[in-house]
Amino acid sequence: MGTNQTNILTxxxxxxxxxxxxxxxxxxxxxxxxxxxxIIQPLPLTETPNRHEHVEGIIRLRNEVIPVIDMAKxxxxxxxxxxxxxxxxxxxxxxxxVAFHVHGVSRIHRVSWKQIEKPGKFYQGHEANTIGIIKMxxxxxxxxxxxxxxxxxxxxxxxxxxxxxxxxxxxxxxxALIIVEDSPVLRKMLEDTLHKAGYVSTTVLQDGNxxxxxxxxxxxxxxxxxxxxxxxxxxxxxxxxxxxxxxxxSPQLQHLPVVIFSSLITExxxxxxxxxxxxTQVSKPNIDQLVDEIDKLILP
Numbered sequence: 114m115g116t117n118q119t120n121i122l123t124x125x126x127x128x129x130x131x132x133x134x135x136x137x138x139x140x141x142x143x144x145x146x147x148x149x150x151x152i153i154q155p156l157p158l159t160e161t162p163n164r165h166e167h168v169e170g171i172i173r174l175r176n177e178v179i180p181v182i183d184m185a186k187x188x189x190x191x192x193x194x195x196x197x198x199x200x201x202x203x204x205x206x207x208x209x210x211v212a213f214h215v216h217g218v219s220r221i222h223r224v225s226w227k228q229i230e231k232p233g234k235f236y237q238g239h240e241a242n243t244i245g246i247i248k249m250x251x252x253x254x255x256x257x258x259x260x261x262x263x264x265x266x267x268x269x270x271x272x273x274x275x276x277x278x279x280x281x282x283x284x285x286x287x288x289a290l291i292i293v294e295d296s297p298v299l300r301k302m303l304e305d306t307l308h309k310a311g312y313v314s315t316t317v318l319q320d321g322n323x324x325x326x327x328x329x330x331x332x333x334x335x336x337x338x339x340x341x342x343x344x345x346x347x348x349x350x351x352x353x354x355x356x357x358x359x360x361x362x363s364p365q366l367q368h369l370p371v372v373i374f375s376s377l378i379t380e381x382x383x384x385x386x387x388x389x390x391x392x393t394q395v396s397k398p399n400i401d402q403l404v405d406e407i408d409k410l411i412l413p
Contacts, residue, residue, distance in 0.1 A: 125354055125358070125384075125385040125386075125388040125389050126354045126355050126357070126358035126388065126389040127355065128225055128226050128227065128351055128352055128354075128355035129223060129224065129225050129226070130145055130146070130147070130223070130224060130226065130347075130352065131145075131146040131147075131221050131222065131223045131224075132144060132145060132146060132221070132222050132224065132247065132254070132256060133146055133149055133152070133202065133218060133220075133221055134218070134219045134220055134221070134222050134254055135200070135202065135215045135216075135217060135218045135219065136215065136216050136217040136218075136219065137184045137185055137188050137190050137215050137216050138185060138188070138190030138191060138216065139190070140188060140190065140255070141252060141253070141254040141255070142184075142188075142215075142254055142255050142256075142257050143222070143247055143254045143255065143256045143257070144202060144204065144213070144256075144257060144259060145256070145347060145377075146221060147377050147382055148204045148205060148206050148259060148376075148377065149202055149203070149204055150203045150204065150205050150210065151203045152200050152201070152202050152203070152218055153174070153200065153201050153203060154200065154201070155196075155199050155200070155201050155214065156172040156173070156174065156201065157172070158170040158171070158172060158181060159171050159172070159173075165266045165267075166186060167182055167183055167186045167187050167262075167265075167266055168180055168181065168182055168183070168266060169181040169182070169183045169214060172201070172212060174203065174212075177210060179203065179210050179211065179212050180211055180212065181201065181211075181212040181213075181214055182211060182212070182213050182214065182262065182263075182266065183214050184213050184214055184215050184216075185214075185216070187242065187262055188242070193216040194216075195216070195217075198216060198217045199214065199215065199216055199217070200214075200215055200216075200217065200218045201213070201214055201215075202215055202218070204259060205379060206259055206260055206263065206376040206377070207260060207263065207264075207376045207396075207397050207398055208376075208396055208398075209263075211259075211263060213259070222247075222249060224247055224249065226321075226348065226349060226350055226351055226352045226355070227350055227351075228247060228248050228249075229244070229245035229246065229247050229248070229256060229349040229350070230245055230246045230248060230349060231245055231246075231295070231319075231320070231349045231350075232244075232245060232246060232255075242257055242258050242261060242262055243255050243256065243257060243258060244256045244257065244258045244295060244296075244347055244348075244349065245295075245349040256347075258296060260296070260299075260376050260397070261296060261298060261299075264298075277306055277309055277310045277400055277401055277404055278310070279309050279310070280309075280310055280311035281311055282311055284311075284412055284413070285310065285311035285312050285313075285408075285412070286311055286312070286313050286314065287314070288312060288314065288340040288341070288411050288412075289314045289315075289316070289337075289339040289340050290307065290312055290314065290315045290316070290339060290340065290341050290342075290343060290407070291315070291316050291317075291318060291324060291327070291328075291339045291341070291342045291343065292304055292307070292315055292316070292317045292318070292343050293318050293319075293320065293321060293323075293324040293342065293343065293344040293345060293348070293353065293356065294317070294319075294343075294344075294345045294348075295319055295320050295345060295347070295348040295349060296345075299345075300317050300319075303343070303374075303400070304317055306400050307404070310404045312404075312407065316339065319348075320348040320349055320350050320351060321344065321348050321350065321351030321352055321353060321355060321356035322350035322351040323350075324342070324344070324351075324356055325351060325356055325359055325360075328342075328360070328366055328369075329363075332363075332365045332366065338366070338369060339369070340370070340411045341369070341370045341371075341372065341407060341410060341411050342356075342360065342369060342370070342371045342372070343372045343374050343403070343407075344356055344357065344371060344372070344373055344374070345373075345374060345375050346373060346375040346377050347375070347377070353373055353375065354373075354385060354386065354389045355389075356371075357371045357373065357386070357389045357390055357391050358389040358390065360390075361389065361390030367390075370392040370393075370410040370411060371390070371391050371392055372391070372392060372393050372394070372395060372403065372406055372407065372410070373386045373391045373393075373394040373395070374394075374395050374397060374403055375394075375396070375397060376396065376397045378394045378395065378396035378397075379396070392410055393406045393409075393410065
């Protein structure tokens, strides 16, 4: 099974996404199709010494060396009962390619982010690796946080505080930023890193809908607006593209600079952010570039 990016990409800013539905053990899961480069039959593995317990080894695909992550081990399921149905989902995120070994791929399903519910604190097991619960007509699937899965294996693939020079100048300190990020780990990491860079006035929000309600409440109550919004893309209820579009279509907010900071900022997908009016886009984990772009947009 392959994917055709040209035919299945949704229109920018519609608050919709398409997910590849796949199976691991008895569980049903999803991955944003924008992260999927192709879906292939498993290739011969080369094992590597001292590898992480979730990594099976490496494969060679068209002269690229790609690590293979065993999703059964990540999700604490037993090995496949029917290996002939197994697939490798070749994903690209945080500027790297990874093969996710799953037990079957069923279809591509289009949903609205409004159909995706945040995982509650009561849930156990997969919560730490889950962006949200996809409520489809006849079943539910877990939309997995593949950035976190990869970062747990290779921490250097995530945002690195060490990339940013520590500063305390008043120009940055006097600017108010909004951070919109659904991952608690990345929210804290991003906020700490920006504080280290001197941007100490930050408001952290969990998804696009929460950010939109916050911004419109500031407008309605004639309160001071922030200087800039930093938003992720994949978030339950309202994604970053839709949030950006709503900001840029609002007469009261359209002047507000919006920076998209996401693992989905690939060369192929950059145009989606342009279409919704993002002022700039930075690919995770380039936090030093993010700080530079913020400076260009709001410092004199």
